């Protein structure tokens with residue numbers, strides 16, 4: 145185990161499963177203190193136990209990222225507990241695929257609130273701390289932030305929006321030492337697609353995933369660790385990581 149992140153404090157959202165959980169583990173193994181945030185506290189508790197056994201310092205934080213006040217309180221709690229914040233990983237997200245025509249628009253509200261507004265609230269709350277510590281913000285975007293598909297209009301809009309927000313943020317803060325990192329995974333084997341409410345879209349996604357060797361959450365976590373362990377003068381701004389089998 146290398147300890148490149150010894151003394152650093154990271155906050156990972158959506159740490160109760162998938163990419164967020166794997167990223168919290170990888171950051172902790174690289175020496176970071178990790179605050180793990182999500183709504184399912186029992187999952188966070190299990191991860192806390194696992195990481196504590198490995199000798200890591202872990203803070204579980206119950207958080208719904210769609211709640212602005214809760215986002216502010218979560219960042220404040222981490223900063224108060226550990227004296228600051230070095231790395232914010234905005235990973236929490238939902239992918240409720242489906243056609244625009246006839247869509248259940250409550251899916252749209254959930255995606256925009258979680259994938260876009262949640263990231264914005266947390267970034268805004270964390271920024272003073274990140275500026276103080278010359279830290280980094282990692283945005284877990286998607287290939288859906290680069291390539292549009294039929295049946296993914298609003299998910300695409302959130303991830304394209306996230307990329308736009310992140311580039312504007314980068315221009316604002318990079319010369320003050322804060323690195324903005326956008327990670328764009330292709331298909332990863334996680335629970336993400338289980339939550340799709342449109343049955344046709346869900347079946348399509350499951351078929352697509354079954355036809356390839358998918359990425360594992362750890363593959364994406366490794367990309368995050370790579371980006372945040374570079375020397376201070378190196379900003380890895382964008383990482384596109386897809387399964388080799390994904391066309």
Ligand code: NDP
Nearest residue numbers: 158160161162163182183184208209236237286332334336
């Ligand atoms: P998972 O469903 O396994 O993880 C999603 C995480 O987000 C969970 O920990 C969930 O925790 C959390 N979350 C969802 N809504 C909220 C909320 N309102 N407040 C707080 N936390 C929330 O999927 P992935 O690991 O795959 O997804 C992580 C990110 O990766 C997402 O942003 C997704 O768009 C992106 N991504 C995933 C890809 C894939 O193929 N899997 C491909 C490209 C990008 P809880 O329910 O406990 O709150």
